[in-house]
Amino acid sequence: MIDIEVVLSPALLHLAEVKNKNVVVIDILRATSTICTAIHEGASSVRAVDSIDEALILRNQGYVIAGERNGHKIEGFDMGNSPFECMNGLLTDKKLALTTTNGTKCITAAMIAGASHVIAGSFLNIDATANWLKTDNKAVILLCAGWKDKVNLEDSLYAGALSKKLLNFNQLKLECDSTFMVLDLYEKAANNISEYLTKSSHYQRLSHLHHQEDMEYCLTENKFTTVVGQKNVEMFKIN
Numbered sequence: 001m002i003d004i005e006v007v008l009s010p011a012l013l014h015l016a017e018v019k020n021k022n023v024v025v026i027d028i029l030r031a032t033s034t035i036c037t038a039i040h041e042g043a044s045s046v047r048a049v050d051s052i053d054e055a056l057i058l059r060n061q062g063y064v065i066a067g068e069r070n071g072h073k074i075e076g077f078d079m080g081n082s083p084f085e086c087m088n089g090l091l092t093d094k095k096l097a098l099t100t101t102n103g104t105k106c107i108t109a110a111m112i113a114g115a116s117h118v119i120a121g122s123f124l125n126i127d128a129t130a131n132w133l134k135t136d137n138k139a140v141i142l143l144c145a146g147w148k149d150k151v152n153l154e155d156s157l158y159a160g161a162l163s164k165k166l167l168n169f170n171q172l173k174l175e176c177d178s179t180f181m182v183l184d185l186y187e188k189a190a191n192n193i194s195e196y197l198t199k200s201s202h203y204q205r206l207s208h209l210h211h212q213e214d215m216e217y218c219l220t221e222n223k224f225t226t227v228v229g230q231k232n233v234e235m236f237k238i239n
């Protein structure tokens with residue numbers, strides 16, 4: 001039985017016991033979907049960093065640097081945070097350092113808190129992720145990145161979708177109200193997730209920035225069978 005806890009915002013992470021658990025960091029739009037894409041497209045590793053300065057230091061060590069603040073590409077960086085920028089061989093065998101408004105901060109927070117593995121959550125590889133969690137058979141925290149500590153719909157919805165998959169394996173110990181909440185949310189939206197998410201604040205934000213194509217892509221299920229996770233500071237394929 002896998003014990004699962006959903007943390008709806010990084011502001012609530014201090015309430016969870018993280019040590020030796022697998023933490024799935026969820027920033028569906030777009031950081032953790034971009035990380036999964038980068039690895040699938042041939043990047044040798046992805047390193048999540050909190051600040052622009054840290055990324056600039058890593059550039060001097062041979063990393064390609066990518067990132068956004070409030071959805072806008074960071075000036076002077078090689079790339080923004082669009083999964084499409086990871087395609088066409090641009091990252092083959094390259095190390096990528098990524099810094100984003102919310103998602104990458106959750107990855108470093110989970111790592112510092114002592115997670116066993118930190119996994120990049122994405123619809124793009126949701127089945128592979130569920131299977132990996134089942135096989136690893138450790139307690140799981142689903143950490144929703146949200147937006148500047150506020151709860152958001154898309155990350156909560158993915159937490160519901162992944163919980164549902166684990167529930168289908170009969171592998172889930174259900175005790176936490178936030179898990180019941182996201183399962184109910186997923187039930188409501190499952191028939192048409194893209195349509196449901198049009199009301200989300202980040203959908204609106206990214207629409208104004210003309211990132212509709214990114215959002216459609218990030219909501220595609222099971223494009224990849226690769227699970228992307230971190231043991232030390234770098235993220236790479238773990239299955």
Ligand code: 3SL
Nearest residue numbers: 029030031071100102103
């Ligand atoms: O906050 C984040 O981590 C980003 O994914 C936000 S954005 O989609 O790039 O605006």
